[in-house]
Amino acid sequence: MELPNHRIIRAGGMSSAGGAGSADGLARLYAAATTGVDGAPPFLAPATVDVMAKEQVWGLDRASGLENVFAVVFMKPQPGRNFGSHRAFGHEGASAALGFADPSYGLGFGYVPRRSEEGRTNGRAQLLSLAVRKAARSAGREFLHL
Secondary structure, three states: OOHHHOHHHHHOOOOOOOOOOOHHHHHHHHHHHHOOOOOOOOOOOHHHHHHHHOOOEEEEOOOOOOEEEEOOOOEOOEOOEOOOOOOOEEEEOHHHOEEEEEOOOOEEEEEOOOOOOOOOOOOHHHHHHHHHHHHHHHHOOOOEEO
């Protein structure tokens, strides 16, 4: 049973795990924080972005049982979860969702699968983020939210 895909589960509003949103919403949130969207300035100062992007700890995550890397509040990319540059910060979500900001690319990224991808090993969100970073680099874009 794919619990995250059932309306009754989403409607329950599980604390610390009940966020529901779209890929566009995640991308716009991270872009708004770091680059600004729709002509508005970013809501985080560059110095704050630098703090948010700085690695704080790397090791066994006692909540998940996996090796993880964290900055202040947010996850950081690592070899097993290569979603961005050394300045990227964001968070994975249930069912293989991913949202992050990558100040090196001026990028806000959001991925929310239609169906749960939990347990799959294809790393689709990471593959998509790599493709987006390559496209951003070759296009020379100042910022993207995807």
